[in-house]
Structure formats: C-alpha cells, structure tokens
Amino acid sequence: MPRTVTAFSNTTVKRLRSLRDKKYRRSEGMFLAEGLRIIAEARDSGVLPEIIAFSADGAKHPLAAEIIAATEAAGGEAIETSADILSKMSGKDNPQMLLGAYRQPDTALNRIDRSTAPLWIVAQALRDPGNIGTTLRTADAVGAGGLILIDECADPFSVEAVRASMGAIFTKQVATADWLDFLTWLHFEQSQLVGTSLKATHGYLDAGYYPPCFLLIGNEQQGLPAEYEAQxxxxxxxxxxxxxxxxxxxxxxxxxxxxxxxxxxxxxx
Amino acid sequence: MPRTVTAFSNTTVKRLRSLRDKKYRRSEGMFLAEGLRIIAEARDSGVLPEIIAFSADGAKHPLAAEIIAATEAAGGEAIETSADILSKMSGKDNPQMLLGAYRQPDTALNRIDRSTAPLWIVAQALRDPGNIGTTLRTADAVGAGGLILIDECADPFSVEAVRASMGAIFTKQVATADWLDFLTWLHFEQSQLVGTSLKATHGYLDAGYYPPCFLLIGNEQQGLPAEYEAQxxxxxxxxxxxxxxxxxxxxxxxxxxxxxxxxxxxxxx
Structure with missing residues (x-):
C-alpha cells in the first residue's frame, strides 16, 4: 500500500527533491521523470521507477494506478502526496501529478553494440539539456541507436533533458566518453564518422552515407573544433x-x- | 555621451527590466536583445536599439563602441552600468555585457508580401519561446520569408525567443493572426498550404511543393487540430x-x- 506523505521534511520527499541537482543524481545514480506519458513509455519499455510519487488525483487514472501497483509489486516505494510537495520536487508551478525516480543506466561506451542500428548520433560538448533531450527524441524517430555524449555535455538525466526526450531516455542508449576514448572505440570496428562543416565541399544531400554511421554534432556556441573535423x-x-x-x-x-x-x-x- | 547609472531605482534601468514581462513589452511596444552577436546582427540589418546598456568591459569591444556611438547619433539613449544591474535586467546570472531595447516591428499579416520568398513557416499555438526563436533561425537558414504565428503562441519578442533566434528576429518577418483571418488572407492569392500528419498518405520526400508554400506546424502537445489539417x-x-x-x-x-x-x-x- 502506498504511504501518504504530507511533510516537506519527509526523507523520501527530500531525496526525490535532491535529484533535481546533478550532484545528487550522480551520487545516488538516480534521475527523475515526470508525467504519465513518459512514465508509461518507460513501463512499456520494461522500466519501472524505484520510487513513485503521486497526488490523489494522479492515482485516479487507470494507467497510473496500474504503474503504481506494478512499482510496489516490484519492490519499489510508492508515496501519495500533495500537489504542493510534487511542485517542490519537480521545480514546476504546475507539476505533473505523477513523478518517478529511476536508476540511471550504465553509460559506458563499451555497452554499445554498433551493429544494432545503422545510425548513431554523437554530440560534442552540448550544453543545453533541451538539445540533448530533443536529440534523443529525434534518435528514436529516425531509428538511430542512441546518443553518445563527448566531452563535457549537459546531464542527459536532468529533468529538462528527460522532459525534452519525451521518453526516449528510456528507449535509446546513452553513452558518455571523452574524445580520445571515443575515437579508439570507434576505430576498433568499421564505421563512418560524419561531421557538418561550412568548409565542406560535399552537400549533405549528395554525399554517400554508410552504416554504422556516426553523426557528429558540435557545441552550440563553437561548433566542432577543427581537430575533431579532421578526424x-x-x-x-x-x-x-x-x-x-x-x-x-x-x-x-x-x-x-x-x-x-x-x-x-x-x-x- | 553615455550616462553612467549605478542605481537599481534608475528609471531607465527599471524600464529595461520591465521588458522581461510580456505585459510591459506589449504596452511599451519594445523588446530586449542581449549580447554583441545579436545586436551587431541587428545593426547590420539596419536596426539600432532605442536604448543600449552596457558594462565598462562591454564597451571596450570596438564593434560595441561603434554601435553605442551609432545609437546615440540616431537619438537613442546609452547607459553604462554595472554587471550586477545588467544581470538584473536580463534575468541571467552571467549577463551579456551589452543589452539593447528595440521597437517591436508591426506584426500585421497584411505587411507580408508572399511573393518575396518561396517558403513561409506558419506555427499554430506554439507555446515554447525557444521553439519560436529556433524556427526563426531555421527560416533564415532556408531562405524562408518569415514566421506567421497563428492563435495563442508564445511571445516572439520574449528574451528567450530573441536569444534562440540568434538575430533572425531582426532579419525575418514575423506576423500574428488568428486562424480565420489567416485563411482569408491566404486564399486571397495563390498559395500552397502544407501540413504534416500521421494520417497523410504522401511521404514528405515524395510530395510536390509549390511556392509560395506555407508550411503549417502544430502545437507542441496536440499537433494540428483536425479542422486545420482539413484546410x-x-x-x-x-x-x-x-x-x-x-x-x-x-x-x-x-x-x-x-x-x-x-x-x-x-x-x-
């Protein structure tokens, strides 16, 4: 049975709230997802939250009730709480009525099997969490395998990135690596690394692309560094x-x- | 000569700061743009701010100094102020060293001459200012004439939209209209109205597009309403x-x- 929690000082409330900070996401190895749509997408992909928080209204939806029950059946924690406390946890004025805390997947590069998809998106020093989530959503739409984050990128498990991914954070692979480790891994097997450049002579519509193709996207402000383009x-x-x-x-x-x-x-x- | 302003209570400081709110942007008919890159883009397109605010550091850049002088020569107001006050005005922790307040252009639909560009982007009830600015930036990149905002959209002159436009707010036309007025205007001359739909039978790569082509994009949550698709x-x-x-x-x-x-x-x- 879900517990009812009404105090901001409750340990679970404080723990969920702390997951808005990258530092705690990293130390706990967890992240937040909000809203029935994304939480249902996760469940359909076989992923349940370790903790689920919801308002009385939120639990009325049959699909939400089903996911709450499944979370508890799997040994997870379910708490019913107020809209006020949900708002504090999500940092939004109009919070979703359902919020889940999930275990972060392993983002080691060697977890990726490039033969499972013809296209992989590689982003270098992407700083905007919205761009990371949106690109995961695009990766889903085009049937890419996932997103490889190179160098210092925004956190793909931030609330903003998860929201922009519209659930693709649960269905697409995410890996993080520094550039040299990525290159070593890349060249271990056959691949095509494709970059965009104003100095390129091939138009993007006229070039030949070959799977497994790795599409390299540069930082928002500077684009790709010259030495990355050269590779x-x-x-x-x-x-x-x-x-x-x-x-x-x-x-x-x-x-x-x-x-x-x-x-x-x-x-x- | 620029005045030096050090008080948060200064009238110009308060006026600039008020432009972060849509209500004041509307009543004053003004909007804010931040940073040398966008402000230089505006100047190159023949648009100077009515008020320009900058830090001592910001004014050291030769291009910034030139734009500050040009603003004053055109009868505008220039104020040198602290990083603290610039931060208050822009609402950012790391403010740009240069901030301009501009007159909003006329967004009446009948200001648009559709024969001046083969493509126009039409957005319906777009709620995210980042999406509006990003789409203006795309309009620039593809040589579209501009962006027509249908029904209740986010404000294209918000700080977030202007920032995401990367200057395209100054170079592309922006119009606002409700749906029926738009349709009346559209059908007054030849046009092709193109929408995207999961129910469509044509693939987007196989269809025939004819200028002046109006590309209709739906709201973030609901997509296009059925009656809009039908048109x-x-x-x-x-x-x-x-x-x-x-x-x-x-x-x-x-x-x-x-x-x-x-x-x-x-x-x-």
Whole structure:
C-alpha cells in the first residue's frame, strides 16, 4: 500500500527533491521523470521507477494506478502526496501529478553494440539539456541507436533533458566518453564518422552515407573544433541561405539524421 | 555621451527590466536583445536599439563602441552600468555585457508580401519561446520569408525567443493572426498550404511543393487540430521509425523546410 506523505521534511520527499541537482543524481545514480506519458513509455519499455510519487488525483487514472501497483509489486516505494510537495520536487508551478525516480543506466561506451542500428548520433560538448533531450527524441524517430555524449555535455538525466526526450531516455542508449576514448572505440570496428562543416565541399544531400554511421554534432556556441573535423571520414555542408552561419544543434542533428536515413531509403527503393 | 547609472531605482534601468514581462513589452511596444552577436546582427540589418546598456568591459569591444556611438547619433539613449544591474535586467546570472531595447516591428499579416520568398513557416499555438526563436533561425537558414504565428503562441519578442533566434528576429518577418483571418488572407492569392500528419498518405520526400508554400506546424502537445489539417492543400508524413509519434515542433519545422527547399533544388538541378 502506498504511504501518504504530507511533510516537506519527509526523507523520501527530500531525496526525490535532491535529484533535481546533478550532484545528487550522480551520487545516488538516480534521475527523475515526470508525467504519465513518459512514465508509461518507460513501463512499456520494461522500466519501472524505484520510487513513485503521486497526488490523489494522479492515482485516479487507470494507467497510473496500474504503474503504481506494478512499482510496489516490484519492490519499489510508492508515496501519495500533495500537489504542493510534487511542485517542490519537480521545480514546476504546475507539476505533473505523477513523478518517478529511476536508476540511471550504465553509460559506458563499451555497452554499445554498433551493429544494432545503422545510425548513431554523437554530440560534442552540448550544453543545453533541451538539445540533448530533443536529440534523443529525434534518435528514436529516425531509428538511430542512441546518443553518445563527448566531452563535457549537459546531464542527459536532468529533468529538462528527460522532459525534452519525451521518453526516449528510456528507449535509446546513452553513452558518455571523452574524445580520445571515443575515437579508439570507434576505430576498433568499421564505421563512418560524419561531421557538418561550412568548409565542406560535399552537400549533405549528395554525399554517400554508410552504416554504422556516426553523426557528429558540435557545441552550440563553437561548433566542432577543427581537430575533431579532421578526424571525420566525411564532412558535409548544410546549405545556409540567410545571414546566419549555423543552425540550432538539435535542428542540425535532425536535418542530418533525416537526410542520412532518407538516402538509405532511396538506395533501397 | 553615455550616462553612467549605478542605481537599481534608475528609471531607465527599471524600464529595461520591465521588458522581461510580456505585459510591459506589449504596452511599451519594445523588446530586449542581449549580447554583441545579436545586436551587431541587428545593426547590420539596419536596426539600432532605442536604448543600449552596457558594462565598462562591454564597451571596450570596438564593434560595441561603434554601435553605442551609432545609437546615440540616431537619438537613442546609452547607459553604462554595472554587471550586477545588467544581470538584473536580463534575468541571467552571467549577463551579456551589452543589452539593447528595440521597437517591436508591426506584426500585421497584411505587411507580408508572399511573393518575396518561396517558403513561409506558419506555427499554430506554439507555446515554447525557444521553439519560436529556433524556427526563426531555421527560416533564415532556408531562405524562408518569415514566421506567421497563428492563435495563442508564445511571445516572439520574449528574451528567450530573441536569444534562440540568434538575430533572425531582426532579419525575418514575423506576423500574428488568428486562424480565420489567416485563411482569408491566404486564399486571397495563390498559395500552397502544407501540413504534416500521421494520417497523410504522401511521404514528405515524395510530395510536390509549390511556392509560395506555407508550411503549417502544430502545437507542441496536440499537433494540428483536425479542422486545420482539413484546410491544407497537401498533408505529408514524416516517417517515425521508433516508439514516439511526433518530433519536437522546431525540429519538425526544420526537417520539412529543408525537404521542401531541397525538392526545389533538385527540380532546378
């Protein structure tokens, strides 16, 4: 049976709330996801929270009730609490009525089997958690295997990134690595590393892409460093018709991902 | 000569700070842009701020000094102030060293001459200011004429939207209209209204697009309402290979915009 918790000072409340901070997410190895939509997506992918918190209203939804029961049956903790306390935990004025705390998956690079998907997205020093979540969502949409985060990126398990992923944080692989370890791993097996560059001579629609293809996206402010570009097997250019010289990083990742998978569709068709 | 202002209670400081609120942006008809990059982009497009605020450090950059002088020469106000006060005005912990307050352009739909660009992006009830700014940035990159905001959208002149636009707020047209007024205006001249729908039978890569093409993007949560889809001349489907049934709105706008302009490139080539 779920416990009812009404005090901000409750240990579980304080623990869930602490997961808004990267430091505690890291030390606890946990992260938060909010809302029935994402929590149901996780459950459908075989992942249940270790702790689930909800309002009385939130528990009325049959699907929510089912997930709460499944969480308890699996040995997890379920607490019913107030909208006020849910709001404190999620940091939002209009909190979702359901909040789950999940175990972080292992993000070691060697957990990735590149043969399981034709495309992998690699992001270098991506600083905006929204861009990371949005790119995971795109990875799902194009059938990419997941997202490899190179160098110092924003935390893919932050509340903002999880929210922007719309559940893809539970269905796509996430790995973190520094650049040299990534290159070593990459070259251990066959691969194509593709970067975008204004200096490229190939248009992004005219180039040949080969699986397993690793699409490398640069930092929001600086783009890819020259020495990273130099390691790419292929550099392509996305046309920029206007005054600006770059796209939003998540947008560039999506335009490229769709172009790459479309080129394979045409080759097959 | 710029005045030096050190008091939070200064009238200009309070006025600039008030522009973080939509209510005051609307009543004053002004908006804020931060940082040398966007402010220089505005100047290059012939737009100077009515008020410019900067730190002593900010004014050291030759380009910043030039824009400050040009603002004053054009009858604008220039104030030198502290990093603390700039931070209060921009609402950021690490404020930009330069901040401009600009007159909002007229966003009446009849200011748009559709013959000036082959593609226009139309967003319905877009709620995230980051998505609006990012889509303006994409509009610039693909050579679209601008962004038409239908129904209740987030404010394109909010600090977040201006920041995400990377300056495109100054170079692309922005219009606001309700749906029925938009349809009346649209049908007054030749056009193609294109929407994306999971129910569409045309793949987005196989459809024929004709300028002036109006690409209609739906709200983040609900997508396009059925009655809006019904008004489209063409509905196309972006393939979704994974579990989710939609892309981030700014991502969908970009994937479609690049596909549409690429189809024209191939037709010419």
């Amino acid at each position: 790419c097997d292929l550099l392509v250019k996305i046309p920029m018709a206007g005054r600006a010289d770059s796209l939003n990083a998540a947008v560039a990742a999506a335009v490229m991902s769709y172009a790459i998978t479309a080129s394979w569709g045409r080759a097959r068709g | 489209c001349d063409l509905l196309v489907k972006i393939p979704m290979a994974g579990r989710a049934d939609s892309l981030n709105a700014a991502v969908a706008a970009a994937v479609m915009s690049y596909a549409i302009t690429a189809s024209w490139g191939r037709a010419r080539g």
